[in-house]
Amino acid sequence: xxxxxxxxxxxxxxxxxxxxxxxxxxxxxxxxxxxxxxxxxxxxxxxxxxxxxxxxxxxxxxxxxxxxxxxxxxxxxxxxxxxxxxxxxxxxxxxxxxxxxxxxxxxxxxxxxxxxxxxxxxxxxxxxxxxxxxxxxxxxxxxxxxxxxxxxxxxxxxxxxxxxxxxxxxxxxxxxxxxxxxxxxxxxxxxxxxxxxxxxxxxxxxxxxxxxxxxxxxxxxxxxxxxxxxxxxxxxxxxxxxxxxxxxxxxxxxxxxxxxxxxxxxxxxxxxxxxxxxxxxxxx
Numbered sequence: 645x646x647x648x649x650x651x652x653x654x655x656x657x658x659x660x661x662x663x664x665x666x667x668x669x670x671x672x673x674x675x676x677x678x679x680x681x682x683x684x685x686x687x688x689x690x691x692x693x694x695x696x697x698x699x700x701x702x703x704x705x706x707x708x709x710x711x712x713x714x715x716x717x718x719x720x721x722x723x724x725x726x727x728x729x730x731x732x733x734x735x736x737x738x739x740x741x742x743x744x745x746x747x748x749x750x751x752x753x754x755x756x757x758x759x760x761x762x763x764x765x766x767x768x769x770x771x772x773x774x775x776x777x778x779x780x781x782x783x784x785x786x787x788x789x790x791x792x793x794x795x796x797x798x799x800x801x802x803x804x805x806x807x808x809x810x811x812x813x814x815x816x817x818x819x820x821x822x823x824x825x826x827x828x829x830x831x832x833x834x835x836x837x838x839x840x841x842x843x844x845x846x847x848x849x850x851x852x853x854x855x856x857x858x859x860x861x862x863x864x865x866x867x868x869x870x871x872x873x874x875x876x877x878x879x880x881x882x883x884x885x886x887x888x889x890x891x892x893x894x895x896x897x898x899x900x901x902x903x904x905x906x907x908x909x910x911x912x913x914x915x916x917x918x919x920x921x922x923x924x925x926x927x928x
Contacts, residue, residue, distance in 0.1 A: 645669040647703035651719075654742055657734045659721030662713040663742075666699040668706050675706030676775070676920045677747030679740050681714075683757030684789070685830050687897040688717060691756055694896050694904060701913045706920070709754075710743045712736070725824045725831030729839020732762055733771070740772050750775035750923055752916070757897055758783050761843055768848040776854040776919055778912070781897070784871060786840030793827055845875055852883040856915055860893035860905050887915060 648667040653660040682688040699709035713720040716727035753774040755763030760782025766772045794812035819834045868890045876886040893905030
């Protein structure tokens with residue numbers, strides 16, 4: 645049951661969008677679709693192995709998975725320094741519409757890290773109405789994420805690994821003046837930072853939707869962070885159905901070597917299979 649894998653370019657709203665489509669083998673019925681929204685910068689590259697493994701696991705159970713490269717990233721058109729948060733929202737919406745037309749089954753929106761933040765905001769805006777929202781270790785706050793990124797750039801500068809004099813205050817000053825900055829080899833548009841920093845999961849209002857939230861942890865036993873649990877409780881109180889859990893595994897999106905978290909894949913696959921089965925039963 646080897647999945648079918650093909651790459652193509654979609655005529656996106658601001659240029660070509662690269663998508664890798666991993667579909668079930670010909671003898672496996674398509675039971676659901678999934679659009680993957682990647683994280684920022686090197687996290688996207690370090691996570692590609694895990695994303696491919698999860699997509700194949702989904703395909704073996706009837707999932708058609710579209711792995712998207714946002715504008716200015718991967719093989720998609722444009723330069724990274726031209727990318728904006730609103731532009732990425734438009735990319736996600738375009739790819740979602742394309743997948744929903746292609747797959748004759750319920751579709752899931754899946755995001756990792758900042759991709760999770762972007763996906764959650766897309767659902768919160770009511771621009772996308774997926775059968776479920778799958779979040780892998782979502783970034784809780786865009787501002788906290790970029791603060792950490794800029795502090796890392798300062799540390800690299802002090803250690804002689806980064807651009808000379810590129811500390812966080814200078815980078816913040818450039819962003820405030822509307823100038824792009826370079827961090828870790830990536831040109832970053834001020835509108836990308838401003839758009840992301842305006843978003844927190846805490847302030848995102850979720851509709852009545854199924855949310856599958858998974859984190860990895862090296863602690864024994866693995867445990868969800870207290871902040872994530874509070875947020876999940878708030879979303880549940882507002883009407884969402886939140887399935888949140890942590891599994892043992894490394895932070896594969898940030899390790900220098902390509903690493904795998906097999907328990908995350910096994911747990912996510914089993915949970916998605918239960919959700920899809922329940923969704924189909926509800927429709928029958």
